Amino acid sequence: MIYLDHNATTPIRPEVRTAMLPFFDESFGNPSSPHTVGRRVADAVDGSRAQVADALGVATDTIHFTSGGTEADNWALKGVLDAHWLKHRSHGRLVTSSTEHHAVLDTANTLARHGVTVAYQPVDENGIVDVQALMETVAASPAPQLVSLLHANNETGVLQPVAQLGAALRERGVLFHVDAVQSLGKVDLQELAQVVDLMSISAHKINGPKGTGALYIRPGVEIEPLLHGGGQEQGRRPGTLHAAGIVGFGAAVEAATHDGLASMARLGELRDRLQDGLSDLVGDVVVHGGNVDRLAQTLSVSFVGVEAEAVLLGLDQVGIAAASGSACTSDSPEPSHVLLAMGVEPRVASSAVRFSLGWGNDEAQIDQILEMLPPLIARLREMSVF
Amino acid sequence: MIPFYTTDFGNPSSAHPFGWRAKQATEASRSEVASLIGASPREIVFTSGATEANNLALRGLLERVSDPHNRGHLITGVTEHPAVLDVCDTLELQGVDVTRLPVDAHGQIDAGQLRDSLRPDTFLVSLMAANNEIGTLHPLAEIGSILSDHPALWHCDAAQAAGKIPIDVKALGIDLLSISAHKLYGPKGQGALYVSRRRPAIRLAPLQEGGGQERGIRSGTLNVPGIVGLGTACELAASEMQGEAERLQRLRDRLVSHLTTNLPQLRINGHPEQRLPGCVSICFDGVDGRDLLLQLQQDVALSAGAACASGHAGPSHVLASVGLSDEQAASTLRFGLGRGTTTQQIDTVAERVVEVCTRVSALAS
Numbered sequence: 001m002i003y004l005d006h007n008a009t010t011p012i013r014p015e016v017r018t019a020m021l022p023f024f025d026e027s028f029g030n031p032s033s034p035h036t037v038g039r040r041v042a043d044a045v046d047g048s049r050a051q052v053a054d055a056l057g058v059a060t061d062t063i064h065f066t067s068g069g070t071e072a073d074n075w076a077l078k079g080v081l082d083a084h085w086l087k088h089r090s091h092g093r094l095v096t097s098s099t100e101h102h103a104v105l106d107t108a109n110t111l112a113r114h115g116v117t118v119a120y121q122p123v124d125e126n127g128i129v130d131v132q133a134l135m136e137t138v139a140a141s142p143a144p145q146l147v148s149l150l151h152a153n154n155e156t157g158v159l160q161p162v163a164q165l166g167a168a169l170r171e172r173g174v175l176f177h178v179d180a181v182q183s184l185g186k187v188d189l190q191e192l193a194q195v196v197d198l199m200s201i202s203a204h205k206i207n208g209p210k211g212t213g214a215l216y217i218r219p220g221v222e223i224e225p226l227l228h229g230g231g232q233e234q235g236r237r238p239g240t241l242h243a244a245g246i247v248g249f250g251a252a253v254e255a256a257t258h259d260g261l262a263s264m265a266r267l268g269e270l271r272d273r274l275q276d277g278l279s280d281l282v283g284d285v286v287v288h289g290g291n292v293d294r295l296a297q298t299l300s301v302s303f304v305g306v307e308a309e310a311v312l313l314g315l316d317q318v319g320i321a322a323a324s325g326s327a328c329t330s331d332s333p334e335p336s337h338v339l340l341a342m343g344v345e346p347r348v349a350s351s352a353v354r355f356s357l358g359w360g361n362d363e364a365q366i367d368q369i370l371e372m373l374p375p376l377i378a379r380l381r382e383m384s385v386f
Numbered sequence: 387m388i389p390f391y392t393t394d395f396g397n398p399s400s401a402h403p404f405g406w407r408a409k410q411a412t413e414a415s416r417s418e419v420a421s422l423i424g425a426s427p428r429e430i431v432f433t434s435g436a437t438e439a440n441n442l443a444l445r446g447l448l449e450r451v452s453d454p455h456n457r458g459h460l461i462t463g464v465t466e467h468p469a470v471l472d473v474c475d476t477l478e479l480q481g482v483d484v485t486r487l488p489v490d491a492h493g494q495i496d497a498g499q500l501r502d503s504l505r506p507d508t509f510l511v512s513l514m515a516a517n518n519e520i521g522t523l524h525p526l527a528e529i530g531s532i533l534s535d536h537p538a539l540w541h542c543d544a545a546q547a548a549g550k551i552p553i554d555v556k557a558l559g560i561d562l563l564s565i566s567a568h569k570l571y572g573p574k575g576q577g578a579l580y581v582s583r584r585r586p587a588i589r590l591a592p593l594q595e596g597g598g599q600e601r602g603i604r605s606g607t608l609n610v611p612g613i614v615g616l617g618t619a620c621e622l623a624a625s626e627m628q629g630e631a632e633r634l635q636r637l638r639d640r641l642v643s644h645l646t647t648n649l650p651q652l653r654i655n656g657h658p659e660q661r662l663p664g665c666v667s668i669c670f671d672g673v674d675g676r677d678l679l680l681q682l683q684q685d686v687a688l689s690a691g692a693a694c695a696s697g698h699a700g701p702s703h704v705l706a707s708v709g710l711s712d713e714q715a716a717s718t719l720r721f722g723l724g725r726g727t728t729t730q731q732i733d734t735v736a737e738r739v740v741e742v743c744t745r746v747s748a749l750a751s
């Protein structure tokens with residue numbers, strides 16, 4: 001099988017596995033326990049916290065481990081608006097965009113049901129929010145408590161101008177949350193971390209384990225906990241720490257930042273080879289977000305005239321795993337909300353296939369796809385009444 | 387677990403073989419978890435642990451059950467885990483009326499008092515199966531029978547009890563039950579909430595949204611290896627529970643009998659019979675517990691109380707509620723026996739404890 005769905009999840013790397021295993025076996029202690037067995041694990045958790053903090057260039061005590069990116073996103077949004085409610089007894093206002101991950105969109109919808117005013121900033125045909133327009137939305141009264149944006153879109157890989165926005169929002173004194181789940185390990189986040197107030201990250205997108213993520217919280221940001229009970233994570237996130245997962249996260253971050261840029265350059269060449277090959281060999285394809293800054297290893301492409309589901313089925317039969325959109329919505333027949341927000345016609349959006357490359361993919365695999373896909377699309381187009 | 391980190395690493399929500407294999411594994415685990423507690427697989431929601439499960443049960447219910455003008459009434463007990471008590475505190479701030487039932491000297495609530503505390507607007511009773519510090523079991527059958535003719539739901543935090551004593555949610559009439567994997571030899575970072583499919587349906591508002599996994603009750607990519615680990619741990623617990631409980635009970639009795647024979651000033655906390663087999667909380671009157679821990683730490687890993695409270699200095703709320711003075715609480719240690727504990731270890735621990743206690747008492751006098 002050729003796995004080209006790394007934006008959905010990734011396998012752990014051998015060094016991550018090696019780092020994790022002792023924490024299932026002999027080093028199984030509860031890091032909150034005061035005895036030697038517990039303290040050894042607490043030391044390892046601290047080490048991972050330092051690895052994650054170093055990757056972002058922030059202080060270690062700003063990293064709060066969570067069960068994943070979804071929890072981090074939910075916590076950032078609900079926590080800031082809850083804190084605002086407790087202090088001011090007003091529901092507050094949230095600004096986000098129409099191409100967010102569902103962890104932000106669904107949370108924003110719930111907040112809206114509870115009385116929070118939510119503005120969904122539109123994106124242009126490339127999937128990018130306009131900085132000036134967003135700042136105008138922010139300037140409208142009443143001032144928002146939080147702006148939340150996805151750094152790299154999980155479907156198209158398109159990168160938002162978050163660094164620029166961060167600086168502008170800080171000047172206005174508005175808190176800024178960035179969902180960096182897809183961009184961690186793929187682009188350098190150190191400069192960005194200096195201008196945001198909250199940042200969500202996840203381990204399983206960077207060859208770390210599922211079930212572990214983190215929320216960066218800049219010191220001084222007022223945020224209520226999402227969960228209550230137990231004093232872990234400075235009293236902000238209770239629950240026995242998932243030591244093995246956290247250690248795996250640290251090792252994965254370390255590995256990703258260590259050879260990150262080199263490996264992204266390599267994956268970028270493979271992605272371009274795939275994109276150029278498909279454009280040449282298949283014809284009538286639309287690359288989404290192809291004209292702007294995007295993740296080097298993501299390709300969202302519509303094979304006009306055929307349904308994505310049919311393409312995926314055909315790919316599966318020849319041993320290639322790709323996706324039609326985000327994994328979380330793979331049950332839903334609706335075309336991607338991200339592509340629709342970019343103004344892509346529903347018919348074209350329904351043809352979109354996402355290839356996301358990662359550690360483990362090589363040129364031979366790309367060439368194999370370029371060999372198998374063109375005849376498959378041609379056959380499907382012949383059959384299609386779509 | 388390991389293959390689901392490396393070869394079968396797929397996202398169970400993905401529509402390709404990597405995803406399908408992962409999904410198959412999570413569904414098999416769901417059945418194993420369900421079968422440990424007499425539930426059906428569709429009643430299991432995977433969470434990141436028991437803390438999240440407790441939060442989801444209590445807060446998820448509030449959003450659905452109560453209207454803004456009458457937030458309703460909730461009953462819990464004073465010896466619950468902070469993951470229940472702290473949530474109750476926040477619910478109280480949001481207008482819920484909270485009754486915290488006291489416990490007797492053994493740590494049990496009084497069933498009659500529970501019956502008397504029920505009100506027409508009581509929407510939830512949250513009472514744990516077994517206490518994490520002293521091991522006492524609440525009178526589960528009685529609680530179930532009292533609640534059987536009241537509309538209030540019963541949430542039971544079974545983080546300590548699941549896999550150690552038999553629990554049948556249907557026979558007991560439990561509506562919501564929290565499980566933690568790492569207390570039953572599974573991995574940390576994994577838990578589950580049992581949500582009964584009774585009528586009228588229990589509708590929980592999610593704590594974390596986005597993606598719609600777990601029927602929308604708990605979104606987020608499923609922690610496949612963790613779930614597989616929980617499932618296997620439940621399967622093992624189900625088959626080994628009885629023998630292991632008997633073995634731990636014997637070891638615990640051996641420890642207690644050695645200590646009581648050699649140390650005059652002992653007080654065993656918790657219920658003499660209605661208790662977890664492997665847990666014993668002992669007050670060594672006149673000996674500072676921290677001193678004792680320090681002297682023992684080279685050879686024995688044990689704690690003064692709950693691990694999650696280790697950071698904070700105040701005396702245990704559980705020990706206070708069974709009537710221990712601050713001084714007695716400070717003289718208390720918790721021995722948590724388990725699968726790796728042997729007779730030889732118990733004898734060594736007993737000897738070391740007697741030796742240290744005798745020395746410390748001699749110094750003190």
